[in-house]
Amino acid sequence: EPEVTQTPSHxxxxxxxxxxxxxxxxxxxxxxxxxxxxxxxxxxxxxxxxNNEISEKSEIFDDQFSVERPDGSNFTLKIRSTKLEDSAMYFCASRTGTSTAEQYFGPGTRLTVT
Amino acid sequence: EDKVVQSPLSLVVHEGDTVTLNCSYEVTNFRSLLWYKQEKKAPTFLFMLTSSGIEKKSGRLSSILDKKELFSILNITATQTGDSAVYLCAVAWAPGAGSYQLTFGKGTKLSVIP
Structure with a gap:
């Protein structure tokens, strides 16, 4: 069964x-x-x-964050200058098309900022 | 502010018991309500409910949505220790045409003891 994958895990x-x-x-x-x-x-x-652009973003997603789809398969989240409060589990999710809201989640990356 | 409220926040039951988890919501541009199971890491998709009054069932789990009263319940019958997890309710809403965003509740932590 196809699944969303994420790296690194930690x-x-x-x-x-x-x-x-x-x-x-x-x-x-x-x-x-x-x-x-x-x-x-x-x-x-x-x-x-x-379609290669941000469609919505929350207040959390400030100028320190950016996303990119550099090729046909990867989707990346960059945090430019990490802060202690960025420590969290980050999940990637995807869904098929416009007719369904079902999102499938990856296993997550635990980010620890020291 | 959009809200998704789950209750109870935690629940301890014995194997074989039946449990009912609740989710109420107050969200503009509602599209669907989704239930996820979160064990160690990634939320795993369980159900998506779009229409009122139609029960969705998968094995011992079932769920129903009431769009008039703005709530959903998730039932688990004959619970097993493997059902121990955090159950997340998420509401899909549409900030723009074709886009869906999920707003999550805090989750219900279910512990099933042998």
């Missing part, structure tokens, strides 16, 4: 460093998402991406 970085989190969405999916979940808190929407 990333430790120092405050101020740049990180890139990678995702490979399900191959025939057209819409891509990033969510984050701070430990003990609820899953929060960051950004949605369609």
């Amino acid at each position: 990333q430790v970085t120092q405050m101020g460093q740049e990180v890139i989190l990678r995702c490979v969405p399900i191959s025939n999916h057209l819409y891509f998402y990033w969510y984050r979940q701070i430990l003990g808190q609820k899953v929060e929407f960051l950004v949605s991406f369609y």
Whole structure:
């Protein structure tokens, strides 16, 4: 069964460093998402991406964040200058097309900023 | 502010018990309500409900949506220890044409003891 994959599973970085989190969405999916979940808190929407551009973003998704689909399979989230409060689990999700809201989630990348 | 409220926040039951998890919502441009199961990492898709009053069923799990009263329930019958997880309710809403965004509740942590 096709699934969303994410790498790395765990990333430790120092405050101020740049990180890139990678995702490979399900191959025939057209819409891509990033969510984050701070430990003990609820899953929060960051950004949605369609047709090579951002379609929606939340207040959390400020200028420190960017997304890219550099080729036909990868979808990346870059955090330019990490802060302690960026420590969280980051989930990538994807869905097929316009007629359904079903999103399928990857296993997540745990980001720890020290 | 859009809201998704789940109750109870945690629940401990014995194997074989039946449980009912609740989700109420207040979201503009509602499209669907989704249930996910989160064990260690990624939320795993369970159900998507779009129409009121139509029960969706998968094995021992079932769910129904009431769009008039703005809530959904997830039932699990004959619980097993493998059902122990956090159950997430998410509402899909449409900020723009063709795009869907998920707003999650805090989850219900279900613990099933032998």
